[in-house]
Amino acid sequence: MAKYTGFLALLICLFLVAATEIQMVEGKYCWKKSGKWNGPCQYSYKCSYHCKHYYGAKYGICKKYKPWGHKYYWAKYACYCYSPCHY
Template sequence: MANYTTFLALLFCLFLVAATEIQMAEGKYCWKKSDMWNEPCQYSYKCSYHCKHYYGAKYGICKNYKPWGHKYYWAKYACYCYSPCHY
């Protein structure tokens, strides 16, 4: 019984690794800073909606950005849009 359980556990781990590799092979995402976002990025869900609506991107997130003259921590984040790369 222990050998059967070990075999199933190893098979499950192999399946997880294979599934991860398949997802990674589907395609890479390229990012672009949103030019139309005119405020500090505080919430990624708002950024994601903005990117989907205006750029047709897959999703958007708030990423660290180095603006000059902002003293608030949330002002250091900008909206970046991610979409599949076109080569």
């Protein structure tokens, strides 16, 4: 009887560890460049406020990007909005 009790206790512990690991998995965030942002993006906290206000996004950050069709390789900054992905 003691062997089965120990095995059952170990099985319950493994189940609890697995259940907590499943709950800690975070969802992925999808990004989208803000179309309403004017000018260069210098401060991420302003971009974050902009994304929350206009798009209802979780947050926003200023991030480097290379404009399409531009022959020079310097990077510019743009405001990108992040929100949970909907598949």
